[in-house]
Amino acid sequence: MxxxxxxxxxxxxxxxxxxxxxxxxxxxxxxxxxxxxxxxxxxxxxxxxxxxxxxxxxxxxxxxxxxxxRPTRRPDTPQSFTQALKSKYASDPLPADFRDPDVHIVFTTQPGDHLKKNPPHRAPIKFSGKVAEEVGFDKIRKQLAQLSELRIIILDGLRMWRPDVRGGAWMQGKGGNDVKEACPKAMELDLSRNLFEEWREVASICEQLERMRNLRVDGNRFRDTTLSEEERERCLKAFANVHTLRLEENLLPWEELARITHLFPTLSTLGASSNLYTGLTPHALNPTITDLTLEDNRIPSLSAIECLAKLPNLQRLILKSNKISEIKALDLPLPIFSPTLTEVDFSFNEISTWAFIETLAHVFPGLTSLRVSHNPLYESLQSPDGRTLTADDGYMLTLARLGNLKTLNHSPINPKERLNAESYYLSMIAKEVQFAPENFREQILKSHPRYAWLCEEYGEPDVQRKANAVNPNSLAARLLRIKFYLAADKSRTYEAEIPMSCTAYTVLGMVGKNFSIKPLKCRLLWETGDWMPVRSNVTDFDAEDWASDDSEDEARVDRVMREVEIVPGTRSIGTWIDGSEAVVRVEINRENGVWGHVAAKRNA
Structure with missing residues (x-):
């Protein structure tokens, strides 16, 4: 064959x-x-x-x-289980009369000492710059060669196969006791990435290991997983004590993978990562499963894995590194998982809305532990007043939206942290209402399912609505409306809406173009509208002033407008001007460095 x-x-x-x-x-x-x-x-x-x-x-x-x-190309030679086991754990045969002292390490500190004790062809081993001599490592290899004592066996990628049990040969008594004789005490077995073609090959190995608890069969490509009723009964006995099964990177259809899980009567932990699943068919897994990992697949929504909601004992679900962006697809019901499910991992997905986070409380009624880091939602958070939010802000807003959480992103949530988060969230809702039109109030509050509960717990926030308030997240909040006028001719004006991110250089160019002036000859002064008191001395006086009892100059207080010069450079215009509207005076450098403008004449 x-x-x-x-x-x-x-x-x-x-x-x-x-x-x-x-x-x-x-x-x-x-x-x-x-x-x-x-x-x-x-x-x-x-x-x-x-x-x-x-x-x-x-x-x-x-x-x-x-x-x-070409078929004539020679493939690598396959190995039996025993051959693979010996090549991995007993590759160096030892003589029967071998004797070796106890294992110890001798450090040498003098240069050249290691050359006297180590053979010249062996490179010295160093620990922190000190050369160490190997004594007794052959004894360790001999101990490893005692295959019958092995508890954990890893035979990953050793070209194993068992052609003698393929087809109906297994039920004809073939398979032997080769595994039991070689390693009867094995409790954990890794058979990943080998040459198995049928599930019978795996079963024929496991039925000889009565103590086995954990099994990995990752990266195999099974062409046949079907079993007769007699073979199925034999598998139930072979896998009777296996609690953990890994079937990752096998690319098995979900129907076949689900069927395999029913061959394990006491299965509690299943790994089915990297199988390129985009959705799961209705075929149910073994109901005994409590821990399920579907990491690194291509699942787009929770409705695509609705069949998992039927698992009555599921406690932990890992959906890391998928493509989840929504709870349910169109025209599909909202999946509701068992209350036994308390821990879910959504990290490294494509979640981008708070609505997804808030719906989790309905989809997972027993949810107390959540991991949701590394999603687009947390990469560009902004508060209602336009402030950029940090990852810590996103953390607080997440736990505030889910009242039953006890752990978020592996961090336990204490009462003080929850108090701070929920108070912060309530203030955010108030700001969102404040900066939105009045007719949007009810719609905004409905989008926050916990608002009523938060108001009952902490009191309803006082929303201070401002006249003509603009939502800072809108385009209008990122624009400045500026009126420019020439100091020498106030009738010549130019009004424009300019993004706050525009540099002073850009604004100079726009002004120069509209007034037909070279930009570098323009000087921009923002008239703030704030008047400041300025004290000045009186030097001119009338005859009536001579009668004053004060012989010294009198001090008088004048008021002048505060002005800010917009210096040419790469600094954005929004850092110079406060507010959303401004008046800027344009002065022209005519010649000899003199600025042409109408100077304010003080009254004596």
Whole structure:
């Protein structure tokens, strides 16, 4: 069977795993070819086609997971379980009469000492610059060679297969006791990234390990997971004590993965990450599952995983690194999960609205622990008054919106923190109402489901509505309305709405163009409208003033308007001018550095 090629056959070339998807001729070439899909989608050159002709379909949606190779190319040699185990844990055979002293490490501090104790062909081992001598490491290797004592066995990527149990051979008594004789005490087993093609191969290994609790079968490509009723009963016994199962990066259809979970009577933890799921079919998982990980898939919404809401014992759900952006798609009901589900992870998704966060309280009625960091929602937060919010602000607004949370982003929430967050959130709602038109008040308050409860707990906020208030998040709040006029001719004016982010250089250019003046000859002065008192001495007087009893000069107080010069540069105009409207006087440098303007004449 190993020399034949068929669809679904697992092969390895230079340590790279692949699956045969096509065997035959390719137009424009001579001889036969094997069309293979590589487990690593970056390894190939196409997606199963050549010169516009599609020869086979790949499981992975990448544009380059496949290649054509000649059947005469020699693949890597597969290994049995025992061969893989020995190559991993007993690769250096030791003589029967081997004796070795206790393990210890000797440090040498004199230069050249290590050359006397270590063979010349071995590079010295150093700890913090000190050369250490190896004594007794052969003994450690010998202890590892005692395979029968191994509890944790990792056989990842060792080209394992069990062709003798494929098809109906397993039920014919084949499979043997090779695994039980080699490592009977194994409790954790990793069979990831090997050459298994049928689920029977995995079952034939596990049924020999009565103590096994954890099983990983990541990265295998099974062409057949179907089982007869007799085989299913045998699997139930083989996996009777397995509590944790990892089926990650297998690209199994959800129906097949769900069917496999029912072969584990006591299964509590399941990992199904990196399987490219965009939605889950209604096929239910084993109801005994309490911890489920669906990390690094392509799930767009919670309605796409509605079948998980039927799990009666689910306590922890990891949805990290998906594409979740909404609760439900159009025309689909709102999924409601079991109250037993208390911990959910939405980090590294595409959540961008507060409405999503607020709906979580309805979708997960038992939610007490949430992780929601690294979502677009927190990258550009702004308060109703236009202030840019920080990540800490986003953290406070999240926990304030979800009243039952006890842990957020792995941080426990204490009573004082909740008090501060909810008070802060209530003030934000008040500001949002303040800067919106009066007729939007009810709509705004309805968008905050906890507003009524917060008012009852902390008191209704006093909304100070300003006349002609502008919402700072609107475009109008980011514009300045400026009236420019020439100091030498007040009848010549120019009005414009200018973004606050415009630089002083840009404004000078606009003014110069509209007044037909070279920008560098313009001087801009913002007339603030604020009058300041200025004291001045009286030097001119009448005869009547001579009768005064005071022989010294009198001091008199005048009032002048405060002006701010807008200095040419890259500083934005919004940093010079306060408010949304302004009057700017334009003075012209005519010649010899004299500014042409109408000077204010003081009255003596």
């Amino acid at each position: 190993s020399s034949e090629f068929y669809i679904g056959k697992r092969l390895s070339y230079d340590g790279r795993l692949c699956t045969v998807r096509y065997h035959g001729a390719v137009q424009g070439t001579k001889g036969e070819w094997l069309g293979v899909e590589w487990d690593d989608p970056t390894r190939g050159k196409h997606a199963g086609g050549h010169q516009g002709i599609k020869y086979f379909k790949c499981l992975h949606p990448s544009p380059t997971p496949a290649s054509f190779i």
